[in-house]
Amino acid sequence: MKANDLQPQPGWTLARRAERMNPSVIREIxxxxxxxxxxxxxxxxxxxxxxxxxxxxxxxxxxxxxDGRGALQYAASEGYGPLREAVAALLPWNVDPAQVLITxxxxxxxxxxxxxxxxxxSRVLVETxxxxxALQAFAPMEPEVTGVASDAxxxxxxxxxxxxAGARFLYVLSNFQNPTGRTMSEARRxxxxxxxxxxxxxxxxxxxxxxxxxxxxxxPPLAARYPEGTIYLGSFSKVLSPGLRLGYxxxxxxxxxxxxxxxxxxxxxxxxxxxxLVAEVLRDGFLERHVPTIRALYKAQRDAMLEALAREMxxxxxQWNAPDGGMFLWARLPAGMDAVQVLPHAVERGVAFVPGxxxxxxxxxxxxxxxxxxxxTREQIDAGIAALAATLRDLAxx
Amino acid sequence: MKANDLQPQPGWTLARRAERMNPSVIREIxxxxxxxxxxxxxxxxxxxxxxxxxxxxxxxxxxxxxDGRGALQYAASEGYGPLREAVAALLPWNVDPAQVLITxxxxxxxxxxxxxxxxxxSRVLVETxxxxxALQAFAPMEPEVTGVASDAxxxxxxxxxxxxAGARFLYVLSNFQNPTGRTMSEARRxxxxxxxxxxxxxxxxxxxxxxxxxxxxxxPPLAARYPEGTIYLGSFSKVLSPGLRLGYxxxxxxxxxxxxxxxxxxxxxxxxxxxxLVAEVLRDGFLERHVPTIRALYKAQRDAMLEALAREMxxxxxQWNAPDGGMFLWARLPAGMDAVQVLPHAVERGVAFVPGxxxxxxxxxxxxxxxxxxxxTREQIDAGIAALAATLRDLAxx
Numbered sequence: 001m002k003a004n005d006l007q008p009q010p011g012w013t014l015a016r017r018a019e020r021m022n023p024s025v026i027r028e029i030x031x032x033x034x035x036x037x038x039x040x041x042x043x044x045x046x047x048x049x050x051x052x053x054x055x056x057x058x059x060x061x062x063x064x065x066x067d068g069r070g071a072l073q074y075a076a077s078e079g080y081g082p083l084r085e086a087v088a089a090l091l092p093w094n095v096d097p098a099q100v101l102i103t104x105x106x107x108x109x110x111x112x113x114x115x116x117x118x119x120x121x122s123r124v125l126v127e128t129x130x131x132x133x134a135l136q137a138f139a140p141m142e143p144e145v146t147g148v149a150s151d152a153x154x155x156x157x158x159x160x161x162x163x164x165a166g167a168r169f170l171y172v173l174s175n176f177q178n179p180t181g182r183t184m185s186e187a188r189r190x191x192x193x194x195x196x197x198x199x200x201x202x203x204x205x206x207x208x209x210x211x212x213x214x215x216x217x218x219x220p221p222l223a224a225r226y227p228e229g230t231i232y233l234g235s236f237s238k239v240l241s242p243g244l245r246l247g248y249x250x251x252x253x254x255x256x257x258x259x260x261x262x263x264x265x266x267x268x269x270x271x272x273x274x275x276x277l278v279a280e281v282l283r284d285g286f287l288e289r290h291v292p293t294i295r296a297l298y299k300a301q302r303d304a305m306l307e308a309l310a311r312e313m314x315x316x317x318x319q320w321n322a323p324d325g326g327m328f329l330w331a332r333l334p335a336g337m338d339a340v341q342v343l344p345h346a347v348e349r350g351v352a353f354v355p356g357x358x359x360x361x362x363x364x365x366x367x368x369x370x371x372x373x374x375x376x377t378r379e380q381i382d383a384g385i386a387a388l389a390a391t392l393r394d395l396a397x398x
Numbered sequence: 399m400k401a402n403d404l405q406p407q408p409g410w411t412l413a414r415r416a417e418r419m420n421p422s423v424i425r426e427i428x429x430x431x432x433x434x435x436x437x438x439x440x441x442x443x444x445x446x447x448x449x450x451x452x453x454x455x456x457x458x459x460x461x462x463x464x465d466g467r468g469a470l471q472y473a474a475s476e477g478y479g480p481l482r483e484a485v486a487a488l489l490p491w492n493v494d495p496a497q498v499l500i501t502x503x504x505x506x507x508x509x510x511x512x513x514x515x516x517x518x519x520s521r522v523l524v525e526t527x528x529x530x531x532a533l534q535a536f537a538p539m540e541p542e543v544t545g546v547a548s549d550a551x552x553x554x555x556x557x558x559x560x561x562x563a564g565a566r567f568l569y570v571l572s573n574f575q576n577p578t579g580r581t582m583s584e585a586r587r588x589x590x591x592x593x594x595x596x597x598x599x600x601x602x603x604x605x606x607x608x609x610x611x612x613x614x615x616x617x618p619p620l621a622a623r624y625p626e627g628t629i630y631l632g633s634f635s636k637v638l639s640p641g642l643r644l645g646y647x648x649x650x651x652x653x654x655x656x657x658x659x660x661x662x663x664x665x666x667x668x669x670x671x672x673x674x675l676v677a678e679v680l681r682d683g684f685l686e687r688h689v690p691t692i693r694a695l696y697k698a699q700r701d702a703m704l705e706a707l708a709r710e711m712x713x714x715x716x717q718w719n720a721p722d723g724g725m726f727l728w729a730r731l732p733a734g735m736d737a738v739q740v741l742p743h744a745v746e747r748g749v750a751f752v753p754g755x756x757x758x759x760x761x762x763x764x765x766x767x768x769x770x771x772x773x774x775t776r777e778q779i780d781a782g783i784a785a786l787a788a789t790l791r792d793l794a795x796x
Contacts, residue, residue: 010627011598012653013566015517015539021659045472053466060458068451072639074443104502104643104665111664115538119413120518136663140513141413168411200409229408241470243670245502255410261419265534266509267502271669272641 020139035347039384041371042352044178046327047301048375050294051241052281059280063273075272077264078102079248083279087234087248090287093224099250101259104270106208106235106247108263110137113204113231115262116255117168118143125163125170127155129359129368131178131206134171143168147361152321154184157195169202169231175210175218176326179359179370183324186219193225201229208235208247211291213325214299228252231259236278238327239291244274298327298374301381305329305373308385316392320371327374330356332367334396339369345395351387418537433745437782439769440750442576444725445699446773448692449639450679457678461671473670475662476500477646481677485632485646488685491622497648499657502668504606504633504645506661508535511602511629513660514653515566516541523561523568525553527757527766529576529604532569541566545759550719552582555593567600567629573616574607574724577757577768581722584617591623599627606633606645609689611723612697626650629657634676636725637689642672696725696772699779703727703771706783714790718769725772728754730765732794737767743793749785 063071078084079102087102088095103109110133118124118141126134128147135145148170149159155172172192174184184192196203205222223232227250235247251259263269302323309320309331317334333339339355346352356368376384461469476482477500485500486493501507508531516522516539524532526545533543546568547557553570570590572582582590594601603620621630625648633645649657661667700721707718707729715732731737737753744750754766774782 009598010594010600010624010650012600012627012650013515013520014656015513015515015520017517018514018656018660021514021656021663048467048471051467051470053462053470056466056470057459057462060455060462064451064455064458068454069446069449072449072451072454072641073446074635074640104669107663108665115413116416116419117411117413119415122411122413133663133666136659140660140663196408200407202408202410226408229410237472241671242472243470245665245667245669252408252410258412258416258419261534262416262538265419265505265531265538266664267506267643268531269643271502271643271672273639274669274672 017140017142020142038347038350038352039376039380039387040352041373041376041384042354043372043375044327045375046238046242047297050297052286052290055281055286055290056241056277059277062280063276071273071276073272075269075275077260077269079270080272080275080279083275086279086282091234091250092220093227095250099253099256101249101251101256101263102270102275103247103249103263104267105237105242105245106206106233106249107133107137108266109233109247109249110134110206111266112249112259112262113169114138114141114143116258117202123165123167125160125167126361127172127177128361129179129356129364130171130361131173132358134206135361145361147363152182154182154188155192157191160192160195161199164199164201167201169204170196171204171206172222173206174222175207176212176323176328178209178326179328179354179356180330181321181323181326181328182330183218189219189222189225193222196226196229203230204233205230206233208233208238209326211239211287212295212298212327214295214302215324218325223250231255239287239294240278240281244278246270246274246278295325298325301373301376301378302329304378304381305371305385308382312385312389316389316396318392327372329371329373331369331371332365333369333392335367337392337395338366340366342391342395346388346391349387349391351384351391353388415538415540418540436745436748436750437774437778437785438750439771439774439782440752441770441773442725443773444636444640445695448695450684450688453679453684453688454639454675457675460678461674469671469674471670473667473673475658475667477668478670478673478677481673484677484680489632489648490618491625493648497651497654499647499649499654499661500668500673501645501647501661502665503635503640503643504604504631504647505531505535506664507631507645507647508532508604509664510647510657510660511567512536512539512541514656515600521563521565523558523565524759525570525575526759527577527754527762528569528759529571530757532604533759543759545761550580552580552586553590555589558590558593559597562597562599565599567602568594569602569604570620571604572608572620573605574610574721574726576607576724577726577752577754578728579719579721579724579726580728581616587617587620587623591620594624594627601628602631603628604631606631606636607724609637609685610693610696610725612693612700613722616723621648629653637685637692638676638679642676644668644672644676693723696723699771699776700727702776702779703769703783706780710783710787714787714794716790725770727769727771729767729769730763731767731790733765735790735793736764738764740789740793744786744789747785747789749782749789751786
């Protein structure tokens with residue numbers, strides 16, 4: 001008998017909300033894809049080829065030489081003044097830097113929104129499907145999340161009106177949505193804002209991918225049209241680097257102080273060194289030179305995947321869309337197939353994707369899947385899509 | 399009439415918890431201290447003289463040259479492997495790196511603890527007084543926070559036993575506590591751990607200041623004695639830089655997965671670039687050379703403040719302690735004085751401090767105040783303590 005057996009065990013009692021915190025479904029799914037040699041379309045990572053390493057090296061040197069001690073010290077919870085000003089200047093509507101709150105990635109923005117706006121049982125409306133990370137960020141505040149019917153242009157406004165009662169907000173990704181890659185049309189944006197105004201419904205607009213357009217910029221954001229009713233989330237993760245964990249939110253003056261207080265309680269402030277690095281990199285219009293290189297790369301990658309799909313899926317009842325920007329493409333398998341069940345067979349043939357089901361707040365379309373086109377090479381795209389097609393042919397003939 | 403008047407206003411509904419999110423009392427208090435020329439003992443900032451700017455410059459160069467793209471990419475929520483190993487190796491008990499979770503400052507550790515362990519109305523026990531930032535981090539989860547009577551050696555164990563019923567955990571800063579500067583004695587640690595085991599009471603041990611000892615290291619942490627019942631929080635903010643926002647937690651295997659899931663939902667991961675920088679700086683025993691320089695500086699600063707207090711407060715019924723490390727000293731004004739009311743008079747004479755009241759979970763001792771001795775120069779300490787004494791003399795004779 002060990003001494004320990006004589007003692008009561010420590011009485012850990014978990015919060016009720018901890019029951020809703022479960023390992024990311026995707027994370028579990030992706031474990032099977034981690035074998036060496038797998039061609040992965042499953043990741044949500046930007047291409048590391050787009051990271052401006054040299055610009056960051058120069059910025060480190062500049063920031064540490066100019067005021068190294070200041071950059072390494074505690075700082076204001078709102079964020080670094082010049083970065084807040086740079087964010088306000090980047091946005092395509094009239095934003096006062098005082099409305100900008102710098103966050104530890106836009107994921108933190110979702111956590112703060114939930115803390116400030118969601119009670120246990122509060123209704124939260126989301127698109128069908130929606131960003132899985134948002135569902136995870138909202139979950140600890142125990143909302144009742146309801147999917148609003150959506151088509152290729154965005155949310156269905158009749159369904160929105162039916163589900164609005166008591167909803168705290170509608171969460172929406174207007175541009176090159178994760179997971180579907182779809183973009184809300186100009187007409188739908190106008191109609192959505194009109195409906196939101198009529199219903200007095202707040203919006204949370206998440207726009208990490210908006211700059212990654214291929215041929216033409218998307219229509220102006222919802223926040224530009226309905227600023228008093230929208231919390232807008234942005235990010236530097238897809239245009240500069242996700243590893244710095246810097247995002248931002250723009251909120252109406254009546255909500256911002258509470259978000260700021262939640263931010264202060266959550267991590268005091270986002271890293272001051274990183275904020276100064278990004279402010280330094282942004283100077284002199286760097287994004288205007290840099291982002292076009294990302295657009296060109298991702299467009300070529302998308303085209304490669306569309307060509308491979310058209311070539312390899314011939315004769316199979318597989319559907320896919322052709323996103324106008326972003327990182328993801330959305331596909332639908334033949335009737336009767338379930339993407340979760342198909343995945344291990346695909347992995348056996350050396351290719352991985354993310355099944356669509358975890359992205360649905362309620363009833364999932366089990367035939368759907370997400371394909372990232374940005375990190376694989378052209379050769380890998382060709383081989384990976386061929387392997388996926390072979391998997392489907394094989395399963396179809398069983 | 400503007401068009402806007404025809405529209406209903408957006409129906410923002412705040413979460414119940416948002417009522418508890420209020421501007422930091424300290425922040426409001428400190429607004430009066432922001433006049434130029436004020437000598438401030440009010441801040442909670444480490445001395446920027448201690449930040450190893452050159453080491454970080456070299457680390458930036460190394461990290462960006464070696465694997466810049468990796469450092470700027472998304473990373474695992476648990477943290478960067480070599481940094482988790484370095485943390486485990488730094489700690490004075492047997493810690494498996496798999497038990498280490500890297501956080502965005504140790505403030506985030508407090509947020510995660512509350513999310514995983516606190517329900518609305520859950521009892522949480524804290525020292526009297528305790529760290530204000532912890533009260534703010536716990537508040538959004540709506541606990542009922544109860545102060546346990548405490549003396550110069552730490553918490554009163556009889557009072558702890560009386561208040562334990564239903565408590566989710568006791569939050570304790572064992573070394574050079576913020577705000578009091580006090581350290582829990584070896585005898586009290588042994589007795590506290592024995593009592594916690596008997597009561598099956600989990601502990602949350604917060605140790606940001608433990609390395610900043612002046613003459614001898616403090617006794618081993620509670621987590622080293624009761625690892626199965628303790629969540630331990632540490633930080634790089636006081637030994638390297640707070641501006642990088644890096645802390646860590648060590649948790650028992652039964653709690654860590656939930657903390658990790660809460661972490662992932664909160665900000666995906668702490669900045670990978672910063673984690674690699676710190677891992678690089680820590681190599682070759684850097685802290686063993688660097689931290690002694692901080693200790694020597696802060697000890698000289700503490701001595702200067704103790705000398706100034708002894709000299710200037712003569713004849714006044716003011717009490718203060720002599721901390722064995724850390725950044726803060728705790729003082730108590732003459733009977734009948736209230737530190738909140740004294741502050742504006744002190745500011746008029748050019749010196750600022752933080753009143754003690756906000757650090758109490760329940761009944762506050764209004765006579766107490768916190769003095770930081772680390773950021774003012776020796777001359778400022780002399781002049782500032784003289785100004786504080788003059789303020790008290792002036793008020794005493796009114």
